[in-house]
Amino acid sequence: MKNVFQSRNYRLVFFGALVSELGALLYSFAVSFYILEISSNNAFLQGLYLALCGGMNLIATPLGGVLGDRFNKARIMSLCDYIKGGVIISATLLMLAFPQANAHIAILFVTGITGSAIGGIFSPASASLLPRIVDESLLQQATSYYTVRSSAQSILGVVLAGVLYAALPITSLFIIVGVCYVLSGVSEMFIRYGHVPSEERLTLRTALGDMKDGLKYVTANKALFALMSAILFINFFITPVVGNFIPYFIKTDVGGAPHYLFDRVLTPELWLSVLEVCIGVSSVIAAVIMSARKQTEKCGRTVSIMLALIAVLLFGLAAAYSVFVKSGASLNAFLITLTAGSFITGALVTLINIPINVAIMRTVDKGMLSKVSSITSVASQGLTPIASVLAGAILQGAGSAALLFFCAAGFAAAAAYLLLNKRVKEI
Numbered sequence: 001m002k003n004v005f006q007s008r009n010y011r012l013v014f015f016g017a018l019v020s021e022l023g024a025l026l027y028s029f030a031v032s033f034y035i036l037e038i039s040s041n042n043a044f045l046q047g048l049y050l051a052l053c054g055g056m057n058l059i060a061t062p063l064g065g066v067l068g069d070r071f072n073k074a075r076i077m078s079l080c081d082y083i084k085g086g087v088i089i090s091a092t093l094l095m096l097a098f099p100q101a102n103a104h105i106a107i108l109f110v111t112g113i114t115g116s117a118i119g120g121i122f123s124p125a126s127a128s129l130l131p132r133i134v135d136e137s138l139l140q141q142a143t144s145y146y147t148v149r150s151s152a153q154s155i156l157g158v159v160l161a162g163v164l165y166a167a168l169p170i171t172s173l174f175i176i177v178g179v180c181y182v183l184s185g186v187s188e189m190f191i192r193y194g195h196v197p198s199e200e201r202l203t204l205r206t207a208l209g210d211m212k213d214g215l216k217y218v219t220a221n222k223a224l225f226a227l228m229s230a231i232l233f234i235n236f237f238i239t240p241v242v243g244n245f246i247p248y249f250i251k252t253d254v255g256g257a258p259h260y261l262f263d264r265v266l267t268p269e270l271w272l273s274v275l276e277v278c279i280g281v282s283s284v285i286a287a288v289i290m291s292a293r294k295q296t297e298k299c300g301r302t303v304s305i306m307l308a309l310i311a312v313l314l315f316g317l318a319a320a321y322s323v324f325v326k327s328g329a330s331l332n333a334f335l336i337t338l339t340a341g342s343f344i345t346g347a348l349v350t351l352i353n354i355p356i357n358v359a360i361m362r363t364v365d366k367g368m369l370s371k372v373s374s375i376t377s378v379a380s381q382g383l384t385p386i387a388s389v390l391a392g393a394i395l396q397g398a399g400s401a402a403l404l405f406f407c408a409a410g411f412a413a414a415a416a417y418l419l420l421n422k423r424v425k426e427i
Contacts, residue, residue, distance in 0.1 A: 002135075004142045009133035009191050014145065016187035017126070020081055021153055022160075023180030027088065027115075029161035030173050031108055038101040049109060053116040058381050060120025065374025066210040068125035069367055070198040073132065074191035080122040081188060085181030087114050092174040123377060128369035131361045132193045137295060139358045144291035147350055151283040155276075214371030217364075223300075223423035224363055227356055228376055230303060230414055234352060235380045237410035240391030241314070241345075245403050246275055246338075248395055253325055254335070261332040271335070278339055279346035286350035299355035300424035306352045307415035310345060314408030317341050322401045359427045 004010050032046060039045045067076060091111040095104050134142045164173055200206060218225055254260050255268040266274065296302070317338065324334035364372050394403045418424050 002138065004134060004138045004145065007134060007138075009193065010130075010142060012187050012191050013129060013133065014149065016077075016081075016184040017146070018149055018153070019180050019187070020184035021150065022157055023085075023177040023184070025153060025157040026161045026164065026173060026180070027177045029158065030165050030170060030177075031112065033165060034170050035105065035108060038104055045105065049112055052109065053112045054381065056113045057116040057120040058378055060117040061123060061374045061377050061381075062211050062371075063207065064121035064124040065214060065371040066202075066207045067121060068128055068370025068374075069210070070202060072195040072197075073125040073129045073370070074188055074193065074195075076125040077122055077129070078185045078188035078191075080118050080125075081181045081185035084115050084118050084122075085178045085185060087111055087118075088174055088181065089178035092171050092178065095174075096171055124370040124374040127373035127377075128361075128366075129191075129193075131366055131369065132195075133191065136362060139361055140293070140295040140354060141291045143354050143357050143361075144287045147287035147354060148284050148291070151280045151287065151350075155280040155284075210371060214368060214375055217368050218372060218375055221363070222421075223427045224360065224372075226418060226421045226424045227300075227303075227359060227363075227427060228372075228379075230307070230352075230418055231356060231376055232379055232383060233410065233414035233417075234307075234349065236383050236387045237407045237414070238345075238349065239384050239387040240394075240403055241407050242279070243388055244391035244395060245400055245407075246342075247272060249321075249325075249338070249400055250275075253331060253400075257331050261335045275339060275342045278342040282343045282346035283350045286347040287354065290351065290354050295358065296355070298427060299359050300418060300421075300427050303352050303355055304415050304418040304424070306348050307411050307418065310348050310352075311408050311411035311415060313341055313344060313348070314404055314411060318401050318404035318408060321404060326399070326401060363427055 005014070031049070035046050035049055036042070064076075088111060091107050094107050098104070098107070130139060130142055164176070168176075218228060250268050250272045254271055260268075260271075320334055320337045324330045324337070360372065360376075361369065391403055391406075394406055
């Protein structure tokens with residue numbers, strides 16, 4: 001099978017994303033800790049920073065969808081990376097000029113909000129570029145390599161971020177991040193594809209009309225709507241497991257136990273890292289397998305089966321928690337079970353996401369792909385906080401087993417929805 005790295009455009013996109021995402025990871029890691037450090041551990045300030053940045057990204061993403069379908073996607077990506085790199089380097093120079101803690105907080109807030117707006121414009125163009133530069137038969141391979149890169153960076157990048165944060169002044173680290181974005185912009189400058197400029201002048205009215213057209217396009221295509229709904233189901237029900245249950249279990253059950261597995265070597269916090277690494281490693285393995293497999297014409301049934309397997313796995317974890325932890329029988333037995341479950345879940349989610357993304361890229365008109373990507377992104381980001389709050393309420397009121405049963409039921413419902421949807425079989 002032909003290798004997608006033979007494409008010059010793909011190499012430029014891949015290595016540009018490698019550098020810019022490394023910069024993003026370093027920056028988000030450093031900012032979260034630095035705000036706490038200079039504000040005497042003010043968790044409210046940190047939460048406000050994250051909320052404002054997330055809100056700005058949510059607002060800018062629909063605009064990014066409109067721009068991505070009207071203008072050259074590679075130019076949008078390159079310009080965004082240049083601007084983001086310039087903003088971070090400028091902010092770093094301001095921090096050197098004004099060393100007071102309050103000044104640094106203000107600078108970081110402005111930089112974060114600006115960067116999030118730029119990211120909202122960047123993401124739809126980036127998400128819809130692959131079908132323009134990669135042959136349709138290689139989309140699965142191209143998407144798989146993206147997943148390998150992203151998962152590997154999430155594992156190794158956090159370690160690198162921790163080392164650099166401890167070893168370098170914050171300003172030096174920010175300069176490195178700024179340079180990463182600039183280098184990514186340089187790489188993206190040389191991407192070439194057959195872009196046809198829009199003849200219609202972009203105004204507020206036409207932008208709003210484009211957003212409306214994107215929504216109509218998604219809702220009119222029943223099979224596409226079902227697949228996008230599956231993405232939202234996955235995000236909504238996997239967020240409570242990874243973001244709520246696992247940290248809560250580690251903090252309360254493992255942290256509160258007099259003894260637990262490998263307690264002489266692993267602190268509770270390190271156990272959390274072990275579970276996250278299991279998810280990341282299995283995701284890399286699954287993506288590598290997908291990159292070597294022949295691209296299938298249809299994925300609807302396969303995705304439904306994978307969702308059902310996740311549901312079965314979560315039902316099993318819920319039962320195991322009740323048997324081993326809630327009854328006090330064996331915390332270590334559940335730790336082993338959860339570690340294996342995390343590994344399997346990481347692989348299954350990857351085996352779902354790659355075919356769905358490929359199906360969307362193959363099905364959606366290229367002139368609508370940025371808008372469709374922005375709709376998916378906004379819906380996912382909007383539902384995630386709701387899922388987290390709901391999960392917190394379930395944990396507080398009914399406990400961990402109830403939350404796992406709730407998430408398992410959600411995946412089971414998603415699997416049944418796709419299996420019973422006749423249109424999904426067309427994709």
